[in-house]
Amino acid sequence: MARAATTADTFNAVAEPRRRAILDALADGERSVNDLVAALGLAQPQVSKHLKVLREVGAVDVREDGRRRLYRINGEALKPIHDWVVGFEQLWSERFDRLDAVLEDLKREEQGDVAGDEQQ
Amino acid sequence: MARAATTADTFNAVAEPRRRAILDALADGERSVNDLVAALGLAQPQVSKHLKVLREVGAVDVREDGRRRLYRINGEALKPIHDWVVGFEQLWSERFDRLDAVLEDLKREEQGDVAGDEQQ
DNA sequence: CTGACATATTCCTATATCGGTATATAGCTT
DNA sequence: AAGCTATATACCGATATAGGAATATGTCAG
Numbered sequence: 432m433a434r435a436a437t438t439a440d441t442f443n444a445v446a447e448p449r450r451r452a453i454l455d456a457l458a459d460g461e462r463s464v465n466d467l468v469a470a471l472g473l474a475q476p477q478v479s480k481h482l483k484v485l486r487e488v489g490a491v492d493v494r495e496d497g498r499r500r501l502y503r504i505n506g507e508a509l510k511p512i513h514d515w516v517v518g519f520e521q522l523w524s525e526r527f528d529r530l531d532a533v534l535e536d537l538k539r540e541e542q543g544d545v546a547g548d549e550q551q
Numbered sequence: 552m553a554r555a556a557t558t559a560d561t562f563n564a565v566a567e568p569r570r571r572a573i574l575d576a577l578a579d580g581e582r583s584v585n586d587l588v589a590a591l592g593l594a595q596p597q598v599s600k601h602l603k604v605l606r607e608v609g610a611v612d613v614r615e616d617g618r619r620r621l622y623r624i625n626g627e628a629l630k631p632i633h634d635w636v637v638g639f640e641q642l643w644s645e646r647f648d649r650l651d652a653v654l655e656d657l658k659r660e661e662q663g664d665v666a667g668d669e670q671q
Numbered sequence: 672c673t674g675a676c677a678t679a680t681t682c683c684t685a686t687a688t689c690g691g692t693a694t695a696t697a698g699c700t701t
Numbered sequence: 702a703a704g705c706t707a708t709a710t711a712c713c714g715a716t717a718t719a720g721g722a723a724t725a726t727g728t729c730a731g
Contacts, residue, residue, distance in 0.1 A: 433716035434688040446566040498728040506642020516633045522626020553686035554718040618698040
């Protein structure tokens, strides 16, 4: 068995840096393919191919406008990644330090050690 | 050129679902390889191989304990993913609805249209 | 209708992957 | 030392990839 298809899910689609760059470029609105080609400095066929992958996982939507196709981001598709990674946020974020302290205290109280300040 | 190595960065390493499962299993503390094998229902060599990839991108650390190796998660490695995806959160989260409304109002005021309710 | 423009698709090739199986390495235990 | 346990590594095969180049499809202008 080989590696999962890039179109298997958003995690795989977004593992490719240039596809992330495309999503970044689409962050503030619709853009045509040529627009993206210019913005990213990639060859047109590669951009089209990357867009196809992003389309297949639902990370972008297309709209036709004459001979151009305007791509727009579909944030919903990134939610699974967000939800997964946010679960680990406490492992590095200082925002949780206070919470950790509180939980420590609760734990000690639960053990009847109301005075606290015991060492591990 | 082929797809980027799974060890190229955390995005690639974590694109594989079983590697995410390993990280999930390590979320609440150190575990030995066999422990992970039992928890995930995978063959031991595959677990070792997945752990190697996670080690190479810095997503886990190892500690030797007799003949066992205890793996622990290193959350820092997930931060780039977190930081990237959080930038898109406003695309789906209701938490930003209120902010959007405020920004709309500000925009209208800036344009001198204090009465608001103009159509595009 | 012909040509220019915008985008998608096809073909090619090198490469890294993943699972499976077998085996190597290393640390206990008796 | 022998044997068992825990983990890592090597080998194999099938597969999907990504860039490059060429080409196909579709649309607008004159």
